[in-house]
Amino acid sequence: MTAALEQALSPNIPNPSHELVQVVRGSRSGLAITVAIHSTALGPAAGGCRIAHYADPAAPVADALRLAAAMTEKNALAGLEHGGAKTVVALPTAARPAGAERTALLHDLGDVIESLGGRYIAGPDVGSSPADMSVIGERTAHVCCRPVEHGGSGDSSLHTARGTLAALGAVADEAFGSPELAGRTFGVIGLGAVGAHVARLLDRAGARLVVTDVDPATRGLAEELGATWVDPDDALATEVDILVPAALGGLLTARTVPLLRCAAVAGPANNQLDEPATARLLAARGILWAPDVVVSSGGVIHATGVELRQEPEERLTERIHDIAATLRQVFHKARTHRITPALAAVQLAEQRVRRARPGPGIVDGRP
Ligand SMILES: NC(=O)c1ccc[n+]([C@@H]2O[C@H](COP(=O)([O-])OP(=O)(O)OC[C@H]3O[C@@H](n4cnc5c(N)ncnc54)[C@H](O)[C@@H]3O)[C@@H](O)[C@H]2O)c1
Structure with missing residues (x-):
């Protein structure tokens, strides 16, 4: 294991601008899962789960920190009562896990999200889909964008x-x-x-x-x-x-x-x-x-509106049009x-x- 990865795998990385940064080894998948909660000042932090291969072992943590801060900015500018967070799973190769291997990883993700007690609400990102959110949802309620037929808001x-x-x-x-x-x-x-x-x-x-x-x-x-x-x-x-x-x-x-x-x-x-x-x-x-x-x-406005605020479509259309005003x-x-x-x-x-x-x-x- 490289020094950079050892550093990345320390349980809590001190970072003055983020509320919480955790790197957890998934008990089923063995993969490193980084969760960065940048801010919950406006409400529970919302942000996607990125599942990707990184050549540099320190990059997943850096990516999670950067992306989580960007989600705070995005949610604040969208007028949402949500802070910003991100999860990054670093895959060992470019091959995407499938079948039982994927289910194991998604259940690991669900456990990590659940352990945060609702401070973080996850959604899809690069490498993860609405269907994946349903599998994560078998371990936690704090997940958005499941397919419509599974009770979520689906593809955003x-x-x-x-x-x-x-x-x-x-x-x-x-x-x-x-x-x-x-x-x-x-x-x-x-x-x-x-x-x-x-x-x-x-x-x-x-x-x-x-x-x-x-x-x-x-x-x-x-x-x-x-x-x-x-x-x-x-x-x-x-x-x-x-x-x-x-x-x-x-x-x-x-x-x-x-x-x-x-x-x-x-x-x-x-x-x-x-x-x-x-x-x-x-x-x-x-x-x-x-x-x-x-x-x-527009995607996060719609998904959180449907699933967390139960807003009608007309209100969501207005909010999406308000992007122009912002x-x-x-x-x-x-x-x-x-x-x-x-x-x-x-x-x-x-x-x-x-x-x-x-x-x-x-x-x-x-x-
Ligand atoms: N899906 C959403 O609701 C959503 C929400 C917010 C932001 N985004 C962002 O929007 C972007 C697109 O998201 P998406 O869901 O459409 O992803 P996607 O994977 O469905 O589409 C990306 C497309 O870009 C193409 N592509 C990759 N590299 C390219 C290159 N160098 N030149 C030209 N094409 C290239 C891919 O072949 C693919 O067709 C991403 O940056 C994503 O983070 C998406």
């Missing part, structure tokens, strides 16, 4: 996409002076669960589409929508009005920002900036960036204070968290 990707569309209206308004999407060109990177819905909704709104995915099977959707297909390697540098990242995070870096040929970047992919300072590189190029914590919040507030603050939208979003979220419970900030050292 359509609601994440609806929120993205609301956000894109606010972005178009800020960048071009009109929220109209018809006739504008959008570059959608990633046609997975959320990206495919976003592409369909944009098409329905009369937008022009340039799309890409590393999975060639998604070309069928491009053809169906009459979208222009570009190679994934060329997608970032394709000229569009608004680039819509809907694949994995870490897309915007000091290397990729100079390649961009768009007025704005706004999409549902989590953690688009490789590091906070990249927000300043985008601003320096005059490219408007919509913080992903706001753009991607984004306008972020852009207004950024313009007024001459700061990046990334920093404006952190400050607005911090205001809400501090009003609930004075304490440490969300993320220190943001741009």
